[in-house]
Structure formats: C-alpha cells, structure tokens
Amino acid sequence: MGRKALQRSNDMDLSLDASDLEDLIGYNLKRAYVIVQIDFRKALGQDGMSARVFSALSLCIRYPNITQSELARMMGIERSGLVAIVDELEAKKHLQRAPVPGDRRVQALVPTEAGRAAYDATLKAVRAHEDRLFEDMSAEEKETLLALLKKIRNREEDA
Amino acid sequence: MGRKALQRSNDMDLSLDASDLEDLIGYNLKRAYVIVQIDFRKALGQDGMSARVFSALSLCIRYPNITQSELARMMGIERSGLVAIVDELEAKKHLQRAPVPGDRRVQALVPTEAGRAAYDATLKAVRAHEDRLFEDMSAEEKETLLALLKKIRNREEDA
DNA sequence: TATTGTTATACTCTATAACTATA
DNA sequence: TATAGTTATAGAGTATAACAATA
Numbered sequence: 001m002g003r004k005a006l007q008r009s010n011d012m013d014l015s016l017d018a019s020d021l022e023d024l025i026g027y028n029l030k031r032a033y034v035i036v037q038i039d040f041r042k043a044l045g046q047d048g049m050s051a052r053v054f055s056a057l058s059l060c061i062r063y064p065n066i067t068q069s070e071l072a073r074m075m076g077i078e079r080s081g082l083v084a085i086v087d088e089l090e091a092k093k094h095l096q097r098a099p100v101p102g103d104r105r106v107q108a109l110v111p112t113e114a115g116r117a118a119y120d121a122t123l124k125a126v127r128a129h130e131d132r133l134f135e136d137m138s139a140e141e142k143e144t145l146l147a148l149l150k151k152i153r154n155r156e157e158d159a
Numbered sequence: 160m161g162r163k164a165l166q167r168s169n170d171m172d173l174s175l176d177a178s179d180l181e182d183l184i185g186y187n188l189k190r191a192y193v194i195v196q197i198d199f200r201k202a203l204g205q206d207g208m209s210a211r212v213f214s215a216l217s218l219c220i221r222y223p224n225i226t227q228s229e230l231a232r233m234m235g236i237e238r239s240g241l242v243a244i245v246d247e248l249e250a251k252k253h254l255q256r257a258p259v260p261g262d263r264r265v266q267a268l269v270p271t272e273a274g275r276a277a278y279d280a281t282l283k284a285v286r287a288h289e290d291r292l293f294e295d296m297s298a299e300e301k302e303t304l305l306a307l308l309k310k311i312r313n314r315e316e317d318a
Numbered sequence: 319t320a321t322t323g324t325t326a327t328a329c330t331c332t333a334t335a336a337c338t339a340t341a
Numbered sequence: 342t343a344t345a346g347t348t349a350t351a352g353a354g355t356a357t358a359a360c361a362a363t364a
Binding site: 019020021022023024025026027028029030031032033034035036037039040051055058059062076123126127130133134136137141142144145146148149150151152153155156 | 289
Binding site for chain 3: 067068069079080082083097103104105106107
C-alpha cells in the first residue's frame with residue numbers, strides 16, 4: 001500500500017462519494033439485482049433451483065396446462081430458451097410435457113405432485129432468503145419498492 | 160387459438176393476477192432491470208458503449224489513476240473480467256494504461272481528452288434515456304427508488 | 319402461410335484457476 | 342509469500358435463424 005489511488009479509495013467512503021453512476025436508476029438497479037441474485041443462489045444451495053427454473057415452475061403451477069410459448073412470453077424470454085428449462089424440470093420429474101387433444105403441435109406443461117412439493121419447499125426457502133436479506137427494511141419500504149419496480153415493469157406492455 | 164391455457168392467459172390481466180412471483184423483490188428487480196438494460200442499449204445504439212464499459216469509464220474519470228484491481232472491486236467484478244473492458248476503452252483511445260513510478264506491477268488508468276468527451280456525450284444520452292423511460296415517475300418517486308436500491312446495495316459491504 | 323417446439327449457433331457477462339512479473 | 346495484470350477456459354443466460362410437424 002501507499003500508492004495514491006489506493007490511498008484515495010481507502011480513505012474516501014465511496015458510498016457517500018458522489019459519482020455520476022450513483023444517481024442512475026439503471027446502475028443502482030443492476031447492483032441491487034446482483035446482490036439479491038447471489039444471495040438467492042447461496043440460500044438455495046448448489047443443488048437448488050436457479051431463479052429462472054423456479055420462476056418457470058411457479059408459473060406452470062399457477063397456470064397448469066400452459067404451453068411453452070405462453071410461458072416464454074410471460075417470462076419475457078424467447079421460446080427457444082425455454083426448452084432447456086423445461087428439459088431440466090422434466091428430468092427432475094417436476095413436470096410433464098403432455099399432449100393436447102386438438103392441436104398436436106402443442107404440449108401442455110403439467111406439474112407433478114413432486115413438482116408441487118419441491119416448489120412449496122423452494123418458495124419457503126426463497127421467502128426466508130428475502131426476509132433475511134431485507135430484514136432492515138420495513139414492510140412499508142418493501143411495499144413501496146415493489147410498487148415502484150412494478151411501475152417500471154409496466155413499460156414492457158408498450159414494447 | 161381456442162385452447163384452454165391460451166384463452167386463460169389472454170382473458171386474464173396477468174399484471175393484476177397474483178402469482179407468488181409478483182410478491183418477490185428479486186423477481187421484480189430482475190424484470191425491471193432487464194427492461195432498463197434493453198432500453199439502455201437501444202438508446203445508445205449499436206455502436207454505443209455497453210453499460211459496463213460506460214461504468215468503467217465513469218469511474219476512471221471520477222478516480223483518475225485508479226488501478227484495475229481497484230476498479231474491479233468498485234464495480235463488483237473480478238480483476239480478470241476487467242481486462243477486456245480496459246482493452247476496449249484503450250482501443251478506442253478513451254483511456255491509457257500508464258506505468259506507475261514506484262510499483263512496476265501496476266498500471267494506472269488515465270482517461271484521454273477523447274475519453275472525457277465521449278463520456279460526457281454518453282452520460283447525456285444515458286440521462287435522456289432514463290428521463291424518457293421513467294417519465295411517468297415523479298422526482299420524489301425516483302428519489303425513493305434510488306434510496307431503497309442503495310439500501311439493498313449496502314449489504315455488499317458485509318460480504 | 320403461420321405457429322409450436324426444437325436445434326444449432328453465437329454473443330455477453332461473469333467466474334475460477336493458473337501464469338508472469340514484480341514486490 | 343503476496344499482489345497486479347493477464348490468459349485460458351468454462352458456465353450461465355440469452356438471442357437469432359432455421360427446421361420439422363402441424364395447423
């Protein structure tokens with residue numbers, strides 16, 4: 001130690017030190033997202049579901065018999081990207097691709113009992129992770145944050 | 160059309176339809192982040208800076224003579240990941256790797272005049288993108304959102 | 319012609335591990 | 342021994358384009 005830049009970054013409190021980035025919503029959104037995402041993985045463990053698989057399973061349970069195209073649209077990703085996710089869930093016997101009478105192009109996604117059980121357990125773990133990570137935020141603050149994030153999400157409908 | 164799941168997802172307003180995911184901060188954070196990030200790229204154009212290069216240049220200007228290790232720590236990424244970013248900025252003549260007298264291991268990152276000019280122009284474009292994207296949010300709402308996101312970011316210091 | 323699921327492919331962002339040159 | 346920068350490599354996560362089966 002003893003170099004100029006090194007000293008500066010140690011001596012100054014960067015969180016209070018105004019950089020252009022600190023005023024940008026996008027920058028703060030990404031930094032916050034990364035923190036939550038890393039804690040999510042840590043909380044669910046090495047063999048736990050990834051966030052995207054958890055989301056997919058959640059929506060399959062919420063909307064049983066949903067198709068992959070519909071699920072992709074709800075998740076905001078391309079159809080092609082969903083194949084690996086559904087493959088993984090099917091390999092773990094958390095859901096099945098079921099033929100749909102009347103349209104042989106389509107396969108309905110049907111959660112299994114094991115899938116529902118795994119989902120319930122994972123949801124509990126996810127909520128515990130968020131409760132712990134955001135324990136210094138009041139219920140009102142969390143509500144406010146959710147409302148503001150949803151306000152940003154509303155832009156998706158325009159596109 | 161005419162299938163069950165298809166009808167359901169068309170008839171129901173998903174944004175008002177309670178799914179477990181909608182109450183999770185992590186899920187809403189990611190969805191919002193993706194929207195902002197896509198708009199950022201669209202706003203800056205095909206030849207524009209990526210968000211991470213913009214962030215790196217911003218910090219190099221804010222902290223001239225910063226080293227790559229310090230910059231990586233500030234950005235929350237690994238040293239190795241910064242090499243390509245600095246390579247890109249150096250190739251575009253936006254900054255220089257300069258030798259540091261007294262420690263030949265280190266190379267200080269020094270923004271060029273062209274780099275500062277490019278940064279000023281890009282910052283203007285980024286602010287315009289955010290102003291437009293968040294035009295339906297009041298100044299107070301944006302302040303609140305920034306404060307709550309920073310509250311999440313504070314957890315990084317613990318790790 | 320259009321749509322569903324699928325494959326092949328590539329790109330971005332990131333991490334880990336090991337190397338080199340210094341300290 | 343430890344650190345700064347670098348390289349090689351791999352893994353998520355995503356997109357685009359094309360295909361076969363079906364509508």
